[in-house]
Amino acid sequence: MFIGIDLGGTKILTAVADKNGKVIASVKVDTQAKLGPKRVIDNIKRSVMLTLAKANIPLSRISCIGVGAPGPIIGKGTIVSPPNLPGWKKVDIKKLLEKMFRKRVVVENDANAAALAELMFGAGKHAKNLLYITISTGIGGGIIINRRIYRGSYGIAGEIGHMNVLIDGPRCKCGNRGCLEAVASGPSIARFAGKNDALAVENSARKGDKRSLEAIDQAAKHIGTTVGSVNNLLDLDMIVIGGGVANMGDLLFKPIRKWASKCAMSITRKHLKIVPAKLKTNVGVMGAIAICLKGSPDEARRAKSGDE
Amino acid sequence: MFIGIDLGGTKILTAVADKNGKVIASVKVDTQAKLGPKRVIDNIKRSVMLTLAKANIPLSRISCIGVGAPGPIIGKGTIVSPPNLPGWKKVDIKKLLEKMFRKRVVVENDANAAALAELMFGAGKHAKNLLYITISTGIGGGIIINRRIYRGSYGIAGEIGHMNVLIDGPRCKCGNRGCLEAVASGPSIARFAGKNDALAVENSARKGDKRSLEAIDQAAKHIGTTVGSVNNLLDLDMIVIGGGVANMGDLLFKPIRKWASKCAMSITRKHLKIVPAKLKTNVGVMGAIAICLKGSPDEARRAKSGDE
Numbered sequence: 004m005f006i007g008i009d010l011g012g013t014k015i016l017t018a019v020a021d022k023n024g025k026v027i028a029s030v031k032v033d034t035q036a037k038l039g040p041k042r043v044i045d046n047i048k049r050s051v052m053l054t055l056a057k058a059n060i061p062l063s064r065i066s067c068i069g070v071g072a073p074g075p076i077i078g079k080g081t082i083v084s085p086p087n088l089p090g091w092k093k094v095d096i097k098k099l100l101e102k103m104f105r106k107r108v109v110v111e112n113d114a115n116a117a118a119l120a121e122l123m124f125g126a127g128k129h130a131k132n133l134l135y136i137t138i139s140t141g142i143g144g145g146i147i148i149n150r151r152i153y154r155g156s157y158g159i160a161g162e163i164g165h166m167n168v169l170i171d172g173p174r175c176k177c178g179n180r181g182c183l184e185a186v187a188s189g190p191s192i193a194r195f196a197g198k199n200d201a202l203a204v205e206n207s208a209r210k211g212d213k214r215s216l217e218a219i220d221q222a223a224k225h226i227g228t229t230v231g232s233v234n235n236l237l238d239l240d241m242i243v244i245g246g247g248v249a250n251m252g253d254l255l256f257k258p259i260r261k262w263a264s265k266c267a268m269s270i271t272r273k274h275l276k277i278v279p280a281k282l283k284t285n286v287g288v289m290g291a292i293a294i295c296l297k298g299s300p301d302e303a304r305r306a307k308s309g310d311e
Numbered sequence: 312m313f314i315g316i317d318l319g320g321t322k323i324l325t326a327v328a329d330k331n332g333k334v335i336a337s338v339k340v341d342t343q344a345k346l347g348p349k350r351v352i353d354n355i356k357r358s359v360m361l362t363l364a365k366a367n368i369p370l371s372r373i374s375c376i377g378v379g380a381p382g383p384i385i386g387k388g389t390i391v392s393p394p395n396l397p398g399w400k401k402v403d404i405k406k407l408l409e410k411m412f413r414k415r416v417v418v419e420n421d422a423n424a425a426a427l428a429e430l431m432f433g434a435g436k437h438a439k440n441l442l443y444i445t446i447s448t449g450i451g452g453g454i455i456i457n458r459r460i461y462r463g464s465y466g467i468a469g470e471i472g473h474m475n476v477l478i479d480g481p482r483c484k485c486g487n488r489g490c491l492e493a494v495a496s497g498p499s500i501a502r503f504a505g506k507n508d509a510l511a512v513e514n515s516a517r518k519g520d521k522r523s524l525e526a527i528d529q530a531a532k533h534i535g536t537t538v539g540s541v542n543n544l545l546d547l548d549m550i551v552i553g554g555g556v557a558n559m560g561d562l563l564f565k566p567i568r569k570w571a572s573k574c575a576m577s578i579t580r581k582h583l584k585i586v587p588a589k590l591k592t593n594v595g596v597m598g599a600i601a602i603c604l605k606g607s608p609d610e611a612r613r614a615k616s617g618d619e
Contacts, residue, residue: 132464155546156440166540167574177576232474238463266475
């Protein structure tokens with residue numbers, strides 16, 4: 004049995020699952036991020052205990068705890084100042100939880116974990132090389148190469164939201180201009196349409212509101228062009244798009260596919276596959292379980308040295 | 312000893328090298344591509360014989376022949392209609408050369424082979440993840456992930472020249488609009504500057520010609536923004552730029568680095584490394600030797616099954 008922990012800025016979602024990824028029980032608690040790392044760690048402990056109790060499974064039956072955490076992970080499990088976890092300056096959450104539970108703990112960036120979850124349990128079951136994108140308040144991504152998480156040379160790969168799509172375009176939260184996130188995230192779509200949020204844009208668009216439809220097409224143009232271009236570069240099996248904004252469904256996916264196809268080379272166009280994520284709000288916790296099962300640096304090392 | 316063959320549209324460059332990549336002798340013959348595959352294969356045979364004679368090494372001492380060929384390679388060694396080899400519709404060059412020489416033959420796309428050559432013998436000796444770009448008549452690329460060639464799901468990865476940089480931009484040879492190649496290749500730079508070729512643009516720019524300097528900065532802007540963005544996505548050790556246009560040196564690299572830095576996330580900016588290729592005109596033949604030594608699908612399989 005495995006425990007997966009989706010550590011978010013507002014909620015901690017924890018689940019117990021078996022080796023097939025079947026969830027036995029799950030529990031959601033408030034992160035209370037503003038109260039600092041100590042309180043958050045206490046809340047993680049509480050969520051694990053609550054989940055085990057709900058599942059009626061003793062801790063002794065758990066072989067691994069997976070944590071999906073925001074921001075880059077240094078080394079094996081050190082979280083480094085993610086914007087939505089104030090006060091977290093190099094917290095070695097792996098060590099802390101290993102000490103607390105005396106279990107193997109694997110930690111992974113949440114977008115990477117989500118990419119692996121889609122590969123193992125979601126839309127990418129038969130894929131070898133896959134790009135996962137999440138579009139919500141921001142735009143994040145995770146890359147799977149050869150059915151493993153690709154972390155890059157410094158552990159920060161996957162930042163598709165900060166690929167430039169418009170030179171001298173609008174300012175992005177990262178400080179640069181014209182990032183994909185600055186023109187196609189939920190808030191960017193809402194701003195362009197003059198609405199409060201992406202859901203309001205979707206509702207107006209469904210009623211035929213021209214400006215809302217334009218705002219969605221504008222975002223889809225940039226998303227589609229980016230993923231089509233990335234597919235020319237990486238020649239992937241598929242691109243999986245999740246996150247709150249992706250819940251728009253065909254309203255967003257149709258123009259994304261149109262624009263992506265426009266910039267795909269003819270030889271890659273026939274393979275181009277852009278699909279919605281299958282795992283919805285539980286993609287984070289499924290990612291945390293997925294890294295327990297496979298793809299963590301630990302796991303890879305163990306597999307190599309043959310001690311598993 | 313190894314033989315490397317750089318099969319180009321106009322020349323075939325063949326070399327004999329030892330296991331450290333040290334070239335013993337090399338020979339260049341005309342491809343005579345217009346006379347069809349049969350004649351080209353004959354010329355390859357002749358170039359191999361000439362090279363062995365020049366090196367004074369018998370064929371019996373050769374353990375592997377590597378071929379770097381244009382266009383995508385299907386399966387283990389089938390060349391599929393590259394634009395500069397007319398009449399080549401699915402030629403299994405691996406089988407043909409294996410029959411001819413009774414040696415192991417490995418075939419690789421030329422840009423992929425060049426990327427591996429830069430990794431093994433050139434600018435990327437200590438890199439793990441590397442992007443190689445060649446800028447000349449066209450713009451091509453090869454990706455190294457984990458010190459191996461990354462071919463993608465259908466064997467066509469690396470086409471950075473066909474990433475879109477300008478929606479509805481100028482028409483590209485590939486049929487699409489606004490590809491990097493359409494705005495930053497040698498001919499594109501020349502067209503923008505009103506010159507015959509990129510070399511003429513370079514010469515004028517060195518004399519202070521404004522339009523030529525602008526043309527170079529324009530290309531550098533698109534190249535820099537693309538590689539900076541790709542580095543946000545792939546978090547590479549380095550980006551190596553070769554090809555005839557890259558011979559401009561700092562005239563091109565300085566603005567490329569400036570623009571790349573502009574769109575790099577602050578966390579990736581400090582790692583961003585854009586360097587000129589070290590191997591010049593012999594990068595192709597060194598690539599063909601590199602794939603003999605490592606990175607060919609064959610080699611990987613052999614290494615795995617332990618029969619080497």
